[in-house]
Amino acid sequence: MEFDQIREADTAVANAMEGELSRQQETFSLIASENYVSEAVLAGQGSPLTNKYAEGYPGERYYAGCEYVDEIEQLAIDRATELWGADHVNVQPHSGTQANMAVYLAVLEPGDKILSLDLNHGGHLSHGHHVNFAGQLFEVEHYEVDADTGYLDYESIHEHAERFEPDIIVSGFSAYPREVEWERIQEAADAVDAYHLADIAHITGLVAAGVHESPVGVADFATGSTHKTIRAGRGGIIMCDEEYADDIDSAVFPGSQGGPLAHNIAGKAVGFGEALTPAFQSYAEQVVANAKALGDVLTDKGLSLVSGGTDTHLLLVDLRESHPDVTGSDAEDALADANLILNANTVPGETRSAFDPSGVRIGTPGITTRGFDEAATRELGELIYEVIDNVDDDSVIESVRSRVEELSREYPLYE
Structure with missing residues (x-):
């Protein structure tokens, strides 16, 4: 992957982009x-579509020259409809948070009541923090x-x-x-005559592949991210029953956004097309298998997993019992030094600050994309534990980093 055209125009940006790729x-x-x-x-999102304004929806634009944008957006809609089985799909939100914003705008008034999962228990900022x-x-x-x-305690809910x-x-x-x-x-x-918004930002791919139950057709609205x-x-994306289609579309444009990002919608269309292939089904199944394998390793090492394991693509590790002197931020920093990138995260019953919490969140989508199976994931789990157990030992971190560098060459990205 080269950045020659960017380098000719802007060396500083090209250097930063090359650094990020590396x-x-x-x-x-x-x-x-x-x-x-x-x-x-990547090519779709970096295409000449970035030049085009296209306020409105396919066939109903406020600008001329939108015939190809219409074609691409309709492809994204049709493919999303096939993937998730929704009555109506809006592919214009710029993020999952903006998708949630549009749903609230469509059916709520300021001061209305939202009941949602607490952030420290796995919820998301846009759920009402x-x-x-x-x-x-x-x-x-x-x-x-x-x-x-x-x-989750459904009776309590x-x-x-x-x-x-x-x-x-x-x-x-975001962390359940x-x-x-x-x-x-x-x-x-x-029971209380409320709307139901199911935010599947993290599991859009798992739902599309059928490895996680779908809320589409159950909840009034399903929102998600298109990049996890x-x-x-x-x-972002919004799916809903047909009866809410007009309200949702109006809440996205002109309610909460102006012109859609046509180049991003092209990326969505291409990615949705990829997700309709048998290879994606295998990928999604492997994501969950890898998460379970990783959880088994960490549990065997004595780490405490919230809920005892996982059904999805993520694990939430509570360090308080096994490593009471190691915060999530300590673990995040040490693992980053070893070229293993994850994030510190609050855990249920959090006793520390959200800025320096007691847990770490670990996900398997990225490593699965790079070709990891359960055996490779188990080795990675051993390396993760080795760092967490020795966060202040530079020699251990250096040794792990050396092995990670070898693995990165075995499982290359954008060769």
Whole structure:
């Protein structure tokens, strides 16, 4: 991959881009919300479509010259419809957060009530955290996972909904390692006549491949990111029943965005096309198999996993029992020095600051894209533990980094 054209125009930017490419090639991304897209998706997102304004929707634009943008956006819509089986799909949101914003704008008024998963228990900022727009505009209460099991307590959610009487219940997560029983959340929403928004940002690809149950057709709305487990480039998506189609489309444009990013939509279209192939089905199954293999290694080493394991692409490790003097940030920094990139994360019952929490979140989408199977993942798990167990030992970190560099050449990226 070359940046010759950029270098001719701007050496500083070219140097930084080459540095980032090398960083990605020489490290392994274990951040659960990251992945590596194909070169075809990269080409779509870096295409001349970036020149085109296309406010509106296919066949109903506010600018001339949109015939090819229409074609590409309709391809993205049609492929998403086939992947997830939704009545209506909007592929214009710039991110999963903006997709959630559009749903709120479509069906809520300022001051309405949101019931959602607490951030420290695996939720997301856009579900109503007080520093986010959702927490500033709406009245929000949070449900939690069971303190003993780490699983969602659906009876408790139902009871909480009856007490609080929310206007919308948000399901989904950014750091919950188990399958969500969407029907149980829907039952709670039905009981209080609330909308149900299922945020599948992390598991769009797993749902598309059928390795995680789908909320589409169960919840009123399903939102997601298009760059995590689905590998279709950065952006967002909204799926809903036909009865909400007009309200959702109006809430995206002109309600919360202007012109769509046609080049990003091209990346989505290409990535969705890739996800319709048998190879993607195998990929999604391997993502979950690798996560389980990684969890087995870490558990055998004595680390505590929230909920005891995973059904998805991510693990949440609580370090308080096994390594009480090691914070999530300590582990993140030491692992980064060893070329293993993940993030510190709060855990249920968090006793430290969110800026220096007690856990780490580990995901397998990226390493699976690079070709890891269970055996390779188990070796990586051994290396992760070795660093966590020796965060202050530079010789250990150097030894692990050396092995990671060898593995990065065995599992190359963008050769």
